[in-house]
Amino acid sequence: MTRAGLLLLACLAAGCPRPAAEPPAAARIASVTIDSDATLWALGEDVRGQVVAVSALVDDARYSPIVDTWPASIPRVSGSSETLIALRPTVAFVAEWSDPNGRALLERSDIDVVVLSGFGGFDDYRARVRTIAERAGAPERGRALVAEFDEALDQVTSSAGAGLSVVSYASGNVAAADTTFADEAAAAGLTNLPSTKGMKGHVQVGIEQLVAWAPDVLVVPCEDDCAKTERDFATKPGIAATPAAQHDRIIAIEPALLFATGPRMLDVTAALVRRLREADP
């Protein structure tokens, strides 16, 4: 269930591609994922004007990168399909974990339901942006957004972590291949240990296994105070013996950032690079 929780978090901010139909002119767009909320905003004035609803959590700083960005006049909708249908959207961006009954209801109401799925890394993000842009009738804006992302990626990409192994450990799960963290770590030059063990997605792993891997870098989500989380982890029984703890390379990152699915993924890479340089100038 921990994994489901992580997925939930990843999902509170996400979306994925599907072959696009013809982009409808001047659609009424409803967005029920934070990821599409953010992407729709980033697509510019024309697209924003078509949005009739954004997700309920869009102003929640714990999950959303665009708090208080959408005007208050745009309704915030939660899972209730009824409220959503009342807004008479023509397109709805929902997530793969959205309630299937609700989704079916939307489809029966002649709403073009776009299911966003795949939150595994940079490529998934690019594909999602393209899908959303196409459905919003602004494919060229989507391409521009992806280009912006790639440019930013070039800037943060570093070899700071070369030769070092890393594990991201949150609530008993490690981020293996096909996760945002795998790409973030790779961009920082790090080797993501769980990926090298053939694991995929978020995998539950015991502390014993974690210690036995002896990672050089350990990434954890901050609890209340990031510095305290790092200190606490460094003295945890077992963890204390890992190279990560002994070389001051336990890195705590804000959960909202660590589990980001949009452009803020690059902030994780930047944070990793910065910390690696500090620890080993």
Place this chain on the structure above:
Amino acid sequence: MTLAARAITLEIGGRVLVEGLDLSVSPGAVTVVVGPNGAGKSTLLRALCGLLPLEHGQVTLRGTPLSSVAPRARARAIAYLPQQTPAAPGLTVRDAVLLGRLPHRSRLAGPSADDHARVGTSLERVGMAAFTERRLDSLSGGERQRVMLARMLATEADVMVLDEPTAALDVRHALDLLETLRALAREGRAVVLALHDLPLADAFADQVVCLDARGTTRVGPPCKVLSPDTVQAVFGAPFDRDDDGVLRLQLPDGAAVTSG
């Protein structure tokens, strides 16, 4: 005078079962409590054992009010057998009888050699020594009752209180049990038991307590308490006494039943 009740009144749910009863139970004597169903035989026995808090009157043990005797001391003096004992699956005869020694042990002590010896003699006394290692739930009703009697003997109490111990037994086993109880009384114990069989009560009692379901109690020797008139009034059944004074049930066709 080992155990005495003074002016005790027993009520259940507002109904008076026993009113102002005075009763003395002496060593060497068998006291039998009789009465129709629901007259309060079990309640009276529980009160005599100190298992029931009394609102009116008191029960004394060698002069001391029972309510101020410590539970273990009370348990060493009065052994009690309820009408029904639960199945206790898996309990062996030895362990069941050993329970009779509990009032003699401190909380954390295990059974001593003396305890085991007394279990042996108690079982021998009731003729159940051969069953020591058997499981209680594998025995017949009569055998179980004898084991329970051995459990009471192991306590070495001066007073033994038994609630209808013959209820589930056939005549032979009932007679055996009552003979044993009378013998135990003659050795110096005070024995109190409830019986529903009037001729048996009449035959074995030194003292009879007759409850009538309306609060009135009659206490005295069986020949006085269990007169045909009283029995007719209390039980609504026709009894008479034959030439030898034996209590008999008169059937409508004129036949007489002395015990059953």
Place this chain on the structure above:
Amino acid sequence: MTRWAAIVSATLLVALWISLVAGPGDVSHGDVASVLLGREVTALQRALVWDLRLPRSLLAVCVGASLGLAGALTQGLFRNPLAEPGVLGVSAGAAMAGAVGLAIGLDAAGPWAIPGAACLGAIGVLLVLMAWARTDARTSTLILCGVALASVCGAVTTLVLSVGIERWEVGMKVVRWLMGSFDGRTWPHLAIGASALALGAALAAWVRQDLDALQLGSDTAVSLGVDLRHTWRVGITTVGLLAGLCTALTGVIGFVGLVVPHIARAFVGTGHARLLPASALLGGTLLLLVDVATRTIAFIALPPGVITSLLGTPVFLVVLARMRTEIT
């Protein structure tokens, strides 16, 4: 008895050794011996064996022993072979109290706040059961009462969880609390588990004669000098303490308390002087074996309660079928 105890103890020691050697990382038999004897090993080997595996395994033994003890105590108190903290909803009460405590932020009050709440939850359920058992001691009534209490506790827990969906961090805390695990449990946890077991064992020893007497029914027990209220008070507190702290340490682990006393009774009889320690010994061994199995065989770290429930449910049903005639 002695031979039986020797076999179980030997199994326990072998399982303990396996638990120290088996698992991820480069640790040989010799390395384990070196760690235990305080000889030179790598920091990582020492961390694996001394900081992680040894306290975790000893905790599994303590929790298993506590559950076995709690089960035997509950069965004795209620004179009911199907009574057990898990079956009677006592663990559910502990889990609920802990979940509610987490939801209202009680965990900020200190490390003992949530385990304390769990103990109170367990004792609360026991008090209701006790009130019930006084008026109607039939097996079926007691079990039904336990089922009802467990479902009430489950409903409250679900309520907490559904609130937790709105507040993700709280939800995660509650979920982790409910699932429980031996993972990451180390010396401080063991200290709690061992003290609970020691205290529970002492209290159990105090009432063991009373439980023996209760086998013949409460009337006979009282006539033998047992102070029933005292027995109930001590017994309920002990079971609440054991079940509450076990739930706090490792989540709800069902059926150990049910199955273990039954097996123990078959070997040592019904006398609690032997039944209680035998249930503790067997419970500790069983849960350690379960933990070794989940650590070394399963691909992911399964919560221990999942395994015990999978193993325990069939045994529960067999016991139920055997005593079908007794249940009304």
